[in-house]
Amino acid sequence: MNDDSGRKRRPASYLRYALLALAAFLVLSLGFALIPRESPAPATPPFSEQARAAALAETLDLRTVSQQLAVGSSGARRQLFSHTVTLLTTQARALLLPGATAGSAAGQSGTKGPSGTASPGAAPSGTATLPALVSALSKSGKARLLHAEKADGGMARLLAAVGTAQLLQATTLAQAAGTPPPALPAPAATQRDAATACSMATPSGSSGSKDGAQPGNGSQPTPTADPAGSATLAAALDRVVRTEVETVYGYQVALTRLDGAAADQAAALLATHETLVGQAEAYTRVQCASVPPREPGYTLGTSFLQKPAAGLASLEAGTLPVYGDLVALSDGETRRWAVSSLVAAAQRTMRWGSDPGPVPGIVLDTALLPELPEPAAPSPSHSDADAAATSAP
Structure with missing residues (x-):
């Protein structure tokens, strides 16, 4: 009887085990299917974007400190600090990505610089003071x-303009x-022999250079004339x-x-510009590229002759966008000089x-810049709520 009954129970046991195994398999399969995959690490932003975000973050911090000092x-x-606030506000708007909304500025303005380290120019912490600013x-x-010096063309010009101001x-x-003023970088001089650099710039038989020079039949590349107003380094x-x-x-x-x-200052700056002509030609x-011929003279307006100091200020301001263009279109040693x-x-x-x-070097229409998003209003604390409830009739 025991043997017979045992033999009859074995098929039922096997079936029960099979059903349990199938159920376990289904549970495990569904569990694996429901476990979300790990999201890939976000790609590292390009250098220019990192530099823009760092510049925006520091400019906003400096703006906050300037506002505190103005108040x-x-x-x-007060007028001096208010002017600083206006300057930094315009710069922040220029650095802000279009379409920014309230709360998105924080995402656009990380505090890490392109090197991944803490920004070296962060605004002072604690009580705002003029020397700290x-x-x-x-x-x-x-x-x-x-x-x-390392960013892409347009961003390089914007960063140079913001840093200069x-x-x-x-x-x-x-x-x-x-207090002593900060040391400003002096214009760099050419450090390479121009003739040697030009002779090695475009090897014979190559398809050309990125700066618009085309190879000639001999060892020297033959420069080509750039169309008027073209956006090339040679132009x-x-x-x-010419400027x-x-x-x-x-x-x-x-x-x-x-x-x-005024005459002493003009004489010193005349020598500076004569040096700049030689450097630009080098x-x-x-x-x-071909060095443009020098014109025998230029027409100056009556206002320049009547107010030469103001005329020189206008001439100097006219060189800013020219150097801004050169920053955007150059790289390496030429950009550092620009x-x-x-x-x-x-x-x-x-x-x-x-x-x-x-933003010196950029002709800017502030009406086209995005507005800075308004900071979110802080939520009332418990003490504020209690005080309001107590004062309510």
């Missing part, structure tokens, strides 16, 4: 100029604070040479109508009493 000041200092503006400006504003604030250098030559002529004329300290030869020359041109503009603006 706590009066008279001339000067130091933070100077550090931020220098960081922007450094990033401009921040350094100049730091200098203005330092004068008000009675940008051509405009720099500097015209500026030299303007200084020569102005010197005959100036005296005293960089043009490095790119195997960035430092942009800073120096903005300095000279201020020395003649003119304002280079919040």
Whole structure:
């Protein structure tokens, strides 16, 4: 009986085991199917985007500090801080991506720089002070100029413009604070032999160079003429040479109508522009492009002859967009020279009493810039709610 009954129960046991195994298999299969896959790590943003985000974050921080100082000041200092706020506001709007909404600015303005380290130009923490703001503006400006040397064309021009204005504003604030002004980069000189660089730029038989030079039949590449207004490095250098030559002529004329300290300043800056002409021509030869011929003279308006100092300020301001274009269209040593020359041109503009603006080197229509998103209103705390309930009738 036991054997017979045992033999009858075995098929039922096997079936039960099979059903349990099938159920376990289904549970495991469904479990694996429902477990979400790990999302891939976000791609590292390009250098230019990292530099833009770092510049926006630091500019917004500096703007906040400037607003605090403006609120706590009066008279001339209040006006100075208010001007700083306006400058930084325009810069932040220029650095903001179009279509930003409330709450999205924080996502656009990370506090990490392109190197992945904490930003060197962060605004001072704690109580806002004028010396701390000067130091933070100077550090931020220098960081922007450094990033401009490596960023893509358009972003390089914007970063160079923002950095230039921040350094100049730091200098203005330092004068008000009675502290030493920040050191500004001096224009770099050419460091390579132009003839050698040109002869090695485009090997014989190559298809051409990125700067518009085409190979000739011999060992020397034959430069091609750039169409008027074309956006090439050779065309940008051509405009720099022509603009500097015209500026030299303007200084020569102005010197005959100036005296005293203004004449001394004009004489010193005339020598500077003569040097810049030579440097621009050398960089043009490095790119195997033709140096434009010098014109015998230029027509100057009556207002220039009557007010030569104001005329020189206008000439200096006219060099800013030319150097801005060169920053955008160049790279390497040429861009470093263009960035430092942009800073120096903005300095000279201020020395003649003119304002280079919040983004020197860029012709900017502020009406087309996105507005900064309004900060979200803080939610009331429990103490505030209790106080409101207590005061309610």
